[in-house]
Amino acid sequence: xxxxxxxxxxxxxxxxxxxxxxxxxxxxxxxxxxxxxxxxxxxxxxxxxxxxxxxxxxxxxxxxxxxxxxxxxxxxxxxxxxxxxxxxxxxxxxxxxxxxxxxxxxxxxxxxxxxxxxxxxxxxxxxxxxxxxxxxxxxxxxxxxxxxxxxxxxxxxxxxxxxxxxxxxxxxxxxxxxxxxxxxxxxxxxxxxxxxxxxxxxxxxxxxxxxxxxxxxxxxxxxxxxxxxxxxxxxxxxxxxxxxxxxxxxxxxxxxxxxxxxxxxxxxxxxxxxxxxxxxxxxxxxxxxxxxxxxxxxxxxxxxxxxxxxxxxxxxxxxxxxxxxxxxxxxxxxxxxxxxxxxxxxxxxxxxxxxxxxxxxxxxxxxxxxxxxxxxxxxxxxxxxxx
Numbered sequence: 001x002x003x004x005x006x007x008x009x010x011x012x013x014x015x016x017x018x019x020x021x022x023x024x025x026x027x028x029x030x031x032x033x034x035x036x037x038x039x040x041x042x043x044x045x046x047x048x049x050x051x052x053x054x055x056x057x058x059x060x061x062x063x064x065x066x067x068x069x070x071x072x073x074x075x076x077x078x079x080x081x082x083x084x085x086x087x088x089x090x091x092x093x094x095x096x097x098x099x100x101x102x103x104x105x106x107x108x109x110x111x112x113x114x115x116x117x118x119x120x121x122x123x124x125x126x127x128x129x130x131x132x133x134x135x136x137x138x139x140x141x142x143x144x145x146x147x148x149x150x151x152x153x154x155x156x157x158x159x160x161x162x163x164x165x166x167x168x169x170x171x172x173x174x175x176x177x178x179x180x181x182x183x184x185x186x187x188x189x190x191x192x193x194x195x196x197x198x199x200x201x202x203x204x205x206x207x208x209x210x211x212x213x214x215x216x217x218x219x220x221x222x223x224x225x226x227x228x229x230x231x232x233x234x235x236x237x238x239x240x241x242x243x244x245x246x247x248x249x250x251x252x253x254x255x256x257x258x259x260x261x262x263x264x265x266x267x268x269x270x271x272x273x274x275x276x277x278x279x280x281x282x283x284x285x286x287x288x289x290x291x292x293x294x295x296x297x298x299x300x301x302x303x304x305x306x307x308x309x310x311x312x313x314x315x316x317x318x319x320x321x322x323x324x325x326x327x328x329x330x331x332x333x334x335x336x337x338x339x340x341x342x343x344x345x346x347x348x349x350x351x352x353x354x355x356x357x358x359x360x361x362x363x364x365x366x367x368x369x370x371x372x373x374x375x376x377x378x379x380x381x382x383x384x385x386x387x
Contacts, residue, residue, distance in 0.1 A: 001028040001029065001079045001080065001365065001369065002028070002029045002030075002031075002076065002077065002078045002079050002080075003026070003028050003029065003030045003031075003078060003079065003080045003081070003082055003365070004030075004031050004032075004033060004073060004076055004078040004080075004081050004082070005019060005023075005030060005031070005032045005033070005082045005083075005084065006032075006033045006034075006035070006069070006081060006082070006083045006084070006088045006091075006092035006095075007019060007032065007033070007034055007035070007083070007084040007085055007088050008034070008035050008036060008037075008084070008085035008086065008087040008088045009034055009035065009036045009037035009038075009039065009085075010032075010034045010037060010038050010039050010040075010041040010042035010045070010052070011037050011039035011040065011041065011252070012039065012040055012041060012227075012252040012253070012254050013041075013200065014109065014110075014165070014285075014287045014288075015084050015085055015107075015109035015110065016039075016041040017041065017254075017287075018109070018165055018166070018287070019032070019041070019045075019084060020041055020044055020045055020048070021166065021167075021168060021354045022166075022354065022357065022358055022361065023045070023048065023050055024048060025354060025355055025358035026358055026361070026362065027362075028362075028365070030050065031050070031051045031052075031053070031076060031078075032045055032050055032051065032052045032053070033052075033053045033054075033055055033069070033072060034052065034053070034054055034055065035055050035057040035065065035069075035087060035088055035091065036054075036055075036056075036057050038052065038054040040252070040254055041254075042054070044254070053072065055068060055069060055072070057087075057091075060087060065091060066091060066094060066095055066098070067098075069091060069092070069095035070095040070096075070098035070099045071099075073095055073096055073098075073099035073101060074099040074100070078101060079101075079102065079103065079369055080101065080102070080103045080104065080105065080365060080368070080369055081093075081095075081096040081101050081103075081104045081105075082104070082105045082106070082107070082365075083104065083105070083106045083107070083136075084106075084107050084109060085109060085110065085117060086110075086116055086117055086125070086129065089106040089108075089129070089132065089133075089136075090128060090129065090132045092104070092106070093106065093132045093133070093135040093136045094132060094135060096135075096136075097135050102369065102372040103137045103365075103368040103369045103371075103372035104135070104136040104137050104138075104368075105136065105137060105138050105139075105140060105364060105365065105368060106133070106136050106138075106139050106140065107139075107140040107142065107163070108139055108140065108141050108142065108146055108150060108284070109142055109165075109284060109285075110284050111141075111146050111149050111150070111284055112149075112204070112282040112283070112284060113149065113282055114204070114282060115204040115282060119202075126153065129153075130153060130154060130155070133155055133159075136159075137159075137368040137371070137372055138159050138160075138161055138364055138367075138368050139155060139159055139160055139161070140160075140161050140162075140163045140361070140364060141160055141161070141162050141163075142162075142163065142164060142165045142284055142285045143162065143164060143165075143284060143285045143305035143306060143309060144162055144305065144309045145284065145305035145308065145309070146162075146284045146285070146305070147160050147162050161360075161364045163357055163360045163361050163364060164285065164306065164309075164352055164356075164357060164360075165285045165287050165290075165306070165352065165357065166352050166353055166354030166355070166356060166357030166358070167287070167290055167291055167294060167349070167352055167353070167354055168353075168354050169294040169345060169349045169350065169353060171267055172267050172270060172291050172292075172294035172295045173294070173295070173296075173345075174270075174271055174295050174296045174342050175271055176271075178267070178268050178271040178272075179271040179272050181268075182264050182268045182269065182271055182272040183272050185264060186223065186248055186250070186264070186272070188221060188223070188248070188272065192219065192220075192221050193219065193220050193221070193274050193336060193340070194220070194221045194222070194223060194272060194273045194274050195210070195214055195220060195221065195222045195223070195273060195274070195275055195276075195277055195332065196222075196223050196224075196225070196269060196270060196272075196273030196274075196275070196276045196277070196292070196297070197210050197222065197223070197224045197225070197226075197276070197277055197278070197279070198224075198225045198226060198253070198266060198269065198270075198276075198288040198291070198292075199225075199226045199278070199280065199288055200226050200227070200228040201224075201226050201227055201228030201229065201230040201231045201234060202228045202229060202230055203230060204280060204282060205230075205279070205280045206279040206280055206281065206302070207224060207230065207234055207279060208230075208233075208234060208237060209279045209324055209325045209328055210222065210224075210277055210279045210325075210328060211224075211234055211237050211238050211241070211243070211247055212237070212241065212325035212328075213277075213325045213326075213328035213329045213332060214243060214246065214247060214332075215238065215241035215242065215243035215246075215247075216241075216325070216329050217329065217332060217333065217336070219246075220246065220332065220336070221246045221247070221248065222243075222246065222247045222248065223248050223250060223269055223272060223273055224247065224248065224249055224250060225250045225251075225252075225253040225264075225266060225269045226250075226251075226252065226253070227251050227252045231249060234247075234249070235247075235249060250263060250264065250269065251263065253265055253266050253268075253269055254266070266288075266291065267291075267295065270291065270292055270295035270297060271295065273297065274297070274298075274335070274340045275297060275298045275299070275300065275332065275335045276288075276289070276292035276295075276297045276298070276299045276300070277299075277300045277301070277321075277328060277332070278292075278299070278300070278301040278302065278303075278304065279301075279302050279328060280302060280303060281302040281303050281322070282303055283303045283304055283305060284305065285304075285305055285306050286301065286303070286304030286305055286306040286307065287306070289301050289304045289306065289307065289318070290306050290348065290349060290352050293315065293317065293318060293345060293346055293348060293349055294345050294349045295345075296342040296343045296344065296345055297317070297342070297343070298317050298318075298319075298335055298338075298341070298343065299317060299318040299319070300318075300319050300321045300328065300331045300332070300335075301318060301319075301320060301321065302320070302321060302322055302323075304318075304320075306348070306352060307348065310348050310351065314346060314347045314348045314351070315346050315348045316343070316346055317343045317346060318346075319331060
């Protein structure tokens, strides 16, 4: 089977990293097209031996990208097209139909109640998504929570398949030597109590609450791995609160080495911290939380469908902390009282092993390819540009 994966971009992000983790575990012939931003994950994929093509899409309204993408699909003679992230799902489904591909699968990685991929979810974005979803064969939800949201939108239940995100748990196993080395690299005292956060720096992640909480706890430091439009505002907030020297902005940290990244990887950051906090109150899965649990860290979180979908006793060490900065301060104060500790990775880490995710995805591929009719090539349907 030949499969083409189409993704909006290949900068450092959860969906992008998930694609790189999956491909070596899929026993099919896979190529990748990125519509924009062939960033560090593109380098990593190429290092893994995967063909990556940059389509050079000029923006959300670059409709000229459609025929280019359709020609690329047609030349590749792919049996299935798999799209990832909103813009790629919209354009990729249309292009696959134009190219006469028998089956298309779309993974919905980042659908929240109010946000999609960190941006406010508008009515026009939802309507366009639904209009193009009908062109596909199946939609993959990364959690039962996302599947419920898709059904609430009106996507037929028979077209929705839950394939949870996965991690390579061994990659996050705690390494005391890496802890010491990473702290030394970042200038963090060996005896400091350090809080960790990982994610894109956008309003929906609510990292401002975490900055405020750490600022209220004298001597506590924060390592924040990620980048985004809120970075300078968060840096300024830390300065105003008198914690500018205790909040470390690490920028993008790849979960997997790509041969060029010189800073710490996400596993190294998790080695260096003592407790992990995810203040976002809206998630589609909560990949960073599962990675932190794999590293043996106590975890405080506001929302995590990956944990909500499992029995409560499967996730010792994880504590839900709803509310704002004061609630996070109270929870962190309790962790300070407990002292620095590492926990055994809970059962939930094995449940979300990346090999299991790959097996479930292969099952979706087999079903949709077997059931897909031969689709005649058609002219592009009328589609409003992506908002």
